[in-house]
Amino acid sequence: MKRRYRGFTLVELLVVIAIIGILVGLLLPAVQAAREAARRMQCSNNLKQLALGVHLFHDSNRKFPYGMLRSQSPQFPHPEIARGAPNSNRRYGLMHQLLSYIEQDNLWQRWDQLNFNLNKKATPTGADWVGNHFFRQVVPTMMCPSNPGGPLSEPAVTTNADSGQYFRSHYYGSAGTRGYPRGGVSPRPSLYNPFAPTTPDPPGTASGPGYTSLSDGILAQNKQYNMASASDGTTNTILIGERQFFDPVFDAIPGERIRDWGWVWFAAQGDNFLGTSVPINFKLPANFAALGAGTQQLLFDDRINAFGSMHTGGANFAFADGSIQFMSQSISPIVFRALGTRAGGEVASEY
Amino acid sequence: MLISRRFVSCATLFIGLTALAGCGGDKIKMAAVEGTVKLDGKPLDKIMVEFWPQSDGPRSFAETDSSGHFKLMTDDGKREGASVGSHKVILKDAGVLGDKFMGRAGENVDMSNGKKPRISGTYASPETTSITKSVEAGKKNEFDIEVKK
Numbered sequence: 001m002k003r004r005y006r007g008f009t010l011v012e013l014l015v016v017i018a019i020i021g022i023l024v025g026l027l028l029p030a031v032q033a034a035r036e037a038a039r040r041m042q043c044s045n046n047l048k049q050l051a052l053g054v055h056l057f058h059d060s061n062r063k064f065p066y067g068m069l070r071s072q073s074p075q076f077p078h079p080e081i082a083r084g085a086p087n088s089n090r091r092y093g094l095m096h097q098l099l100s101y102i103e104q105d106n107l108w109q110r111w112d113q114l115n116f117n118l119n120k121k122a123t124p125t126g127a128d129w130v131g132n133h134f135f136r137q138v139v140p141t142m143m144c145p146s147n148p149g150g151p152l153s154e155p156a157v158t159t160n161a162d163s164g165q166y167f168r169s170h171y172y173g174s175a176g177t178r179g180y181p182r183g184g185v186s187p188r189p190s191l192y193n194p195f196a197p198t199t200p201d202p203p204g205t206a207s208g209p210g211y212t213s214l215s216d217g218i219l220a221q222n223k224q225y226n227m228a229s230a231s232d233g234t235t236n237t238i239l240i241g242e243r244q245f246f247d248p249v250f251d252a253i254p255g256e257r258i259r260d261w262g263w264v265w266f267a268a269q270g271d272n273f274l275g276t277s278v279p280i281n282f283k284l285p286a287n288f289a290a291l292g293a294g295t296q297q298l299l300f301d302d303r304i305n306a307f308g309s310m311h312t313g314g315a316n317f318a319f320a321d322g323s324i325q326f327m328s329q330s331i332s333p334i335v336f337r338a339l340g341t342r343a344g345g346e347v348a349s350e351y
Numbered sequence: 352m353l354i355s356r357r358f359v360s361c362a363t364l365f366i367g368l369t370a371l372a373g374c375g376g377d378k379i380k381m382a383a384v385e386g387t388v389k390l391d392g393k394p395l396d397k398i399m400v401e402f403w404p405q406s407d408g409p410r411s412f413a414e415t416d417s418s419g420h421f422k423l424m425t426d427d428g429k430r431e432g433a434s435v436g437s438h439k440v441i442l443k444d445a446g447v448l449g450d451k452f453m454g455r456a457g458e459n460v461d462m463s464n465g466k467k468p469r470i471s472g473t474y475a476s477p478e479t480t481s482i483t484k485s486v487e488a489g490k491k492n493e494f495d496i497e498v499k500k
Contacts, residue, residue, distance in 0.1 A: 253454055285426060286428040292446075294446055330379060330408060332404055333403045333410050
């Protein structure tokens with residue numbers, strides 16, 4: 001009868017707190033993983049919409065869209081000039097052509113289809129300069145929720161007077177093994193394309209003699225392929241994939257930032273294409289600054305071509321048959337490379 | 352006495368669980384790889400050497416120094432060597448791209464100043480390269496690679 005109210009001892013309380021702590025410790029990572037899984041799912045849904053858009057485009061036009069349409073002399077002549085068009089001012093990227101097929105027709109209508117330069121930032125005279133509404137237009141379907149940073153690229157880079165706050169897509173077409181750089185300048189061609197000097201494509205095609213844009217994917221500059229041209233099988237040909245925007249070593253290069261790549265409306269190789277000759281999630285190595293200039297240039301070009309994502313351990317891909325797959329970054333680079341070509345003749349092993 | 356025993360068992364449980372959470376990791380085995388690249392018996396500098404695994408694994412790379420010697424690292428720069436197994440070996444002549452790294456500005460510039468690549472372009476693609484090497488676990492792999500023009 002000494003004590004009428006028996007409370008908890010300090011040890012008992014500590015034990016309870018410890019147990020709760022353990023449970024929370026176990027649960028919190030699971031919650032974070034679930035959140036990431038949800039973001040990854042939303043990302044794969046975005047890719048599905050885009051892949052369906054490509055297929056609807058194919059249904060209407062009997063061809064896949066241009067990887068990008070842009071006249072670049074002499075390697076990439078404008079395909080419409082040969083058909084009698086007065087000039088080559090029509091220019092746009094892959095996503096622009098899909099707008100009408102992903103319920104963004106209103107946006108498509110606002111663009112000057114015949115003259116790209118009218119849509120471009122000409123003279124910045126306040127917020128309403130010509131084309132501003134278009135070049136900064138954000139389309140949520142083209143953004144992966146896991147990717148860091150906002151939808152717009154940051155203020156101008158000092159070394160590039162043309163850069164502005166443009167919308168940056170997270171999804172890019174597959175140019176096959178390599179989409180960047182534009183090339184056509186010796187000696188890069190023979191480094192990348194062993195066939196270039198001996199068996200060039202016919203003149204006028206995007207992969208003319210010695211051009212590093214090999215044009216072996218399902219999407220190409222100034223060129224449209226159809227389902228039948230994917231003789232590797234549409235199931236074994238990558239259509240669209242993501243780019244990773246986290247790369248401190250790249251950002252440490254003076255005047256360069258990985259976030260400045262991907263101006264979706266701009267129609268340039270590095271903003272439209274990625275290639276499978278680089279492993280998934282490739283980032284510049286930590287010892288980049290200590291490497292020789294030539295090796296740095298090769299790795300830099302590799303980085304611009306690299307598929308990747310902020311999802312753990314791999315990236316989402318849309319294939320030409322419309323299927324979406326998450327591929328691990330530890331996939332053999334040889335198998336991954338084969339998945340980029342539309343008619344490489346490789347036998348795709350299991351991945 | 353009772354208190355300390357309870358406390359000890361509790362602490363053990365906690366530590367055990369935390370340790371468990373840290374388990375699991377990389378399953379791909381790595382092995383050290385070094386070697387030289389030579390053309391007609393002479394060492395080649397500034398050659399970018401890439402090892403592409405034929406099964407799952409990371410790409411490894413290195414550039415050759417003035418004595419043609421290279422030492423591989425994974426292309427994230429985090430691990431030394433290459434993954435164990437068979438690799439296709441890709442060689443690119445980085446020396447022909449000039450002495451100044453140009454980054455984006457190099458897009459449309461002829462960086463070679465008329466220099467021709469010292470080795471054949473067939474070494475630059477996994478589909479055309481004639482070199483395959485097998486990296487074995489638990490030892491230092493040394494490869495002397497002889498190339499043709």
